[in-house]
Amino acid sequence: MYVNLEHISKRFDGFQAVREVSFGIRRGRLAALLGPSGSGKTTILRMIAGLEDPDSGDIRIDGLRVNDIEPSRRGIGFVFQNYALFRYMTVFDNIAFGLTIKKEKPGRIRERVGELLQLIGMSGLEKRYPAQLSGGQKQRVAFARALAPNPRLLLLDEPFAAIDAKVRRELRAWLREMIRSLGLTSIFVTHDQDEAIEVADEIIVTNQGRVEQMGSSLELYQSPATPFVVEFIGASTPVPEISALKGFDGTPPGAGGAVRPEFVSVYAPDEQVQYAHTEEAIVRSIAFRGDSLELGLTLKGLPLTAAYSLARAPLAVGDAVRLLIRHLYLFDGGQVRLLQNSAYGNGPSENFYSI
Amino acid sequence: MHNKNNLWLPRLLIALSFAFVLLMLAAPLSVVLAEAFSSGWELYLKAVTDHYALRAAQLTVIATLSSVLLNVAFGLTAAWAVTRFSFRGKGLLTTLIDIPFAVSPVIAGLVFILLFGRLSPLHSFLDAYNLRIVFAVPGIVLVTIFVTLPFVAREIIPVLEARGTDEEQAAALMGAGFFRIFRRITFPHIRWALLYSLILCAARAMGEFGAVSVVSGHLRGKTNTLPLHVEILYSEYQFTAAFAVSSVLAAAAIAILVARNIVELAARKEKKSNVR
Numbered sequence: 287m288y289v290n291l292e293h294i295s296k297r298f299d300g301f302q303a304v305r306e307v308s309f310g311i312r313r314g315r316l317a318a319l320l321g322p323s324g325s326g327k328t329t330i331l332r333m334i335a336g337l338e339d340p341d342s343g344d345i346r347i348d349g350l351r352v353n354d355i356e357p358s359r360r361g362i363g364f365v366f367q368n369y370a371l372f373r374y375m376t377v378f379d380n381i382a383f384g385l386t387i388k389k390e391k392p393g394r395i396r397e398r399v400g401e402l403l404q405l406i407g408m409s410g411l412e413k414r415y416p417a418q419l420s421g422g423q424k425q426r427v428a429f430a431r432a433l434a435p436n437p438r439l440l441l442l443d444e445p446f447a448a449i450d451a452k453v454r455r456e457l458r459a460w461l462r463e464m465i466r467s468l469g470l471t472s473i474f475v476t477h478d479q480d481e482a483i484e485v486a487d488e489i490i491v492t493n494q495g496r497v498e499q500m501g502s503s504l505e506l507y508q509s510p511a512t513p514f515v516v517e518f519i520g521a522s523t524p525v526p527e528i529s530a531l532k533g534f535d536g537t538p539p540g541a542g543g544a545v546r547p548e549f550v551s552v553y554a555p556d557e558q559v560q561y562a563h564t565e566e567a568i569v570r571s572i573a574f575r576g577d578s579l580e581l582g583l584t585l586k587g588l589p590l591t592a593a594y595s596l597a598r599a600p601l602a603v604g605d606a607v608r609l610l611i612r613h614l615y616l617f618d619g620g621q622v623r624l625l626q627n628s629a630y631g632n633g634p635s636e637n638f639y640s641i
Numbered sequence: 642m643h644n645k646n647n648l649w650l651p652r653l654l655i656a657l658s659f660a661f662v663l664l665m666l667a668a669p670l671s672v673v674l675a676e677a678f679s680s681g682w683e684l685y686l687k688a689v690t691d692h693y694a695l696r697a698a699q700l701t702v703i704a705t706l707s708s709v710l711l712n713v714a715f716g717l718t719a720a721w722a723v724t725r726f727s728f729r730g731k732g733l734l735t736t737l738i739d740i741p742f743a744v745s746p747v748i749a750g751l752v753f754i755l756l757f758g759r760l761s762p763l764h765s766f767l768d769a770y771n772l773r774i775v776f777a778v779p780g781i782v783l784v785t786i787f788v789t790l791p792f793v794a795r796e797i798i799p800v801l802e803a804r805g806t807d808e809e810q811a812a813a814l815m816g817a818g819f820f821r822i823f824r825r826i827t828f829p830h831i832r833w834a835l836l837y838s839l840i841l842c843a844a845r846a847m848g849e850f851g852a853v854s855v856v857s858g859h860l861r862g863k864t865n866t867l868p869l870h871v872e873i874l875y876s877e878y879q880f881t882a883a884f885a886v887s888s889v890l891a892a893a894a895i896a897i898l899v900a901r902n903i904v905e906l907a908a909r910k911e912k913k914s915n916v917r
Contacts, residue, residue, distance in 0.1 A: 335814065336814075337810060337814070357813070357814050358813065358814060358815060358816030358817075359816075362814070364811065364814050366807050366810070366811055368807060370807035370808045370810065370811040371808075372808055372811075372812070372825070372826055373808070373830075374825075374826070374829035374830065375825070383812065383815055383817070384815040384816070387815055387816045387817050387821070388816070431811075435815065
């Protein structure tokens, strides 16, 4: 592992921000720290940079323990949430700042800044001041400034938060491609799951100062490790009492869980149903979701969401339909188990993503 | 807010303001000038270049310069500490900084008399080393500093607070030292506020009467500042000379106001030109 955190904890007066966090990131990977606000993700990032000191635990970069190494000697490039561009310096001086401190020769500095300006597509704008730039341009300058001294690790704190939604998509793609092509190990913080899924190779989900799970977006979606990950990644509806549902009657009473929309099969009123374990539900709402319809349903008072193909028999709000819940997640003391409807027998479930 | 038929209120308020300024400021100032020159140029020049007047002017300059210099040092230090670190007693410190604004200057002067005067336990110690503070130049400088202490800190703290620490952190992360960060990042941001507060501080230091009067001892040619010199001349019925010296102080005050306006204008212009 290129970047390694081992049992990191951090407490701010009266508030445990980070608890026993451990994870590793391989060289050249782009990882996202994803979690709701207050989940400790920014604190973790700032500790890697050295802007905060952990109370306990080790941080290693390229095998070397960096806890006691000064932030400026860790070889880190940092992009701040609001970019923190030096507003009394030109774009050129902003990007050159780190190199000036390293006492590079003026000729070498000019060369490197020119290179970076070209990389971010802003050649010719080097005499501008930050206030004369758009949000997207500011972000690119912040990126170039962080890259200038050739860091071995790039850290970005909510890099897209200060940009309006329209430009954000474009910039995400730009930043991802840029980081990939440089092969630079990077970690960025976000609270937006779409952003994490779109940009990162790996996602580290944080909640209440802990790492809930780490993996690719597909792994997190297909095999969530904790109830939090089920709720945070992708869509799901909570089910307070699983044993009340047909086909799951064998579950111990009192156990709760969640259902994803694609776990539910919906049959129109006059459709032939091959399974006996269907139940009647009422269509409460129908929303168009591009490639399919999203149905809001109630099943014995329980609100559920299901995907419904456009090619199937049309439904209307108020229709009584038949439902088959093929799978659901059972929450078992902080763990998650995927259960299969007993209509399929009791074998292990496979291929549950086909609707 | 006002319709066209209802212009009397703004007009009245504007007229009242002008009348007030004329009555309270312009009229006295013109009296000062008229009296100063009432006996002709020669007497005016004589009063202004009188040995004691020059010594008083010299002392005023010394007191003003030292309070301005100390204010820069103290004001910047305090503002930096209050806005960049979290520590116990921060609220207390910000409140204490304001005390000279709240306390009457006369009381400030008395405090220094009690602290360094004959009744003070410090006095015998100071006497042993032949250090004179009260009724001497150091006392005058000290009270002037005391009275003007809050100027710079008061002006800089809100500016630094509003700005946040991101840029400084970014620079530190790239390995910049304290002085580079201050020079290239913090100072450009506060320079206008700093200059502005120094100008106000100088104006206040120059004109200070109450506190200085208490600790001065009124030794002519030794511990008299310009405002004190004016008072002495006046109480000796040397009206022309008193007004002549007053006119010098008034001219300095006006020069300072002009300087302040120029600074304000320059600061606003810079803000407009996109360097925010």
